[in-house]
Amino acid sequence: MYQEPIFLQPVMQERIWGGQKLHKLFGYDSSYEKTGEAWAISAHTHGPSKILNGPLQGKTLLDAWENYGELFNKLPDSDEAYPLLIKILDANDDLSVQVHPDDTYAREVEHEAYGKTECWYVLDADPGAELILGHHAETKEELHQMIDQGEWDELLKRVPVTKGDFVHVPSGTIHAIGKGIVILETQQSSDITYRVYDYDRVDSNGNKRELHLQKAKEVTTVPHVDNTINPTEEVQEDLRIEKLIVSEYFSVYRWDLQGHVTKLLDKDFLQISVIEGEGTITVGEKEFTLVKGANFILPSGLQKYELEGNVEFIVSHPSTNQIG
Structure with a gap:
């Protein structure tokens, strides 16, 4: 069907921590003042990318996956969801501290196709920019106690980053992208996020965003293990x-x-x-x-x-x- 690339239109997502860098750096148009994410290559139901050229122009990548599986060498009788999701994120402010489940937990508890293991390529970073990646608790009991008591400075592990860095974030890893960082994220096609801490921020209506502490405690890997990347x-x-x-x-x-x-x-x-x-x-x-x-x-x-x-x-x- 396609003897050409399939170009895709990103789906813009408004986020409380977003900004305007996705337009400034990549020319993406958005009606949002705080654009946090461009779902660049997505077949997820929460924001499927639109196809811009060829026989399926105007349809979405989700349509193509479900009805034209030969484009992906997908088995004809497969009911698997599209496996990956590519995002570009503008952290104009700190993202919430969060964690994602693995496949087993996502399927058993959330009834979703995939958990979420992800990785980040840093496209831009302000001087002194930091990520949160991992924690210092040695046991589940210590993790629960430090979360319950709000001992965030003692619990969370901070990592400085610069443009060109690459970070692997397996499911179960407590993490957050820090202010002033733009990343390209390659992840499993999942939109399951458990917030652990959100800096007591409020939205435009004066409400704090929901936390998911019990599920976060259940899925967090303890102790944290640093991942070594060997390109x-x-x-x-x-x-x-x-x-x-x-x-x-x-x-x-x-x-x-x-x-x-x-x-x-x-x-x-x-x-x-x-x-x-x-x-x-x-x-x-x-x-x-x-x-x-x-x-x-x-x-x-x-x-x-x-x-x-x-x-x-x-x-x-x-x-x-x-x-x-």
Whole structure:
């Protein structure tokens, strides 16, 4: 059906901690004063991306997944949900301290398809910016006591970050993106979040946001274990490929193109976001312009394609066992 990339329109999401950087950095239009997230490649029911070109133009990625599974090499009788979700987040203020469940808990308790393991590539960060990643409690009892007593400074582990850093956040990890950070997030396609602490903020109606302390206590990994990231690099023609992570749920890469490369699609499909620069992608006789902020999928069966320009990409695909 598609012998071309499937370009997608991001879905903007208003958040209490959002700002205007998604428009300034990527040109995304939003009617929200506080735009926190662009769901760039999404087949989630809470915000499916719209297809911008080709035979399915005007339909959503969710439509394509459910009705044209061959685009993703999906088994015909599979009832699996689309496995991944790509977001770009603007933390104009601190996000809530939160934690996500694993697949088993999500299915048994929330009756959702997936839990949420995620990873972050830092696209921009103010000087001195920090993440919360993990905690200092050694036992469940200590974790519960420190949460109940509000001992946040003692409990939470803070990590400084700069542009270009990469962070893996498995399910069960207490975390928060700090003020002044813009990230590209690759995650399981899940919208389950348990808030642990929200700085006693109130919304526009003067109400505090809901916390989910009991569920958060149940799913948090204790003790916290730091994840070591060991990226590897290879070069194909004028393309430098940095393999950031290969995990149970996804593989994520940073591609840095300075010239031209011809590649073969050797995965079920690829998700690609342009994070810097501009160039072109050519499939057969068709050439498409690539600009910063573009998001697209290379569908199954596309085979050979060519990239040209000075462009930086974040590329991902699901683990093979995630496709029905």
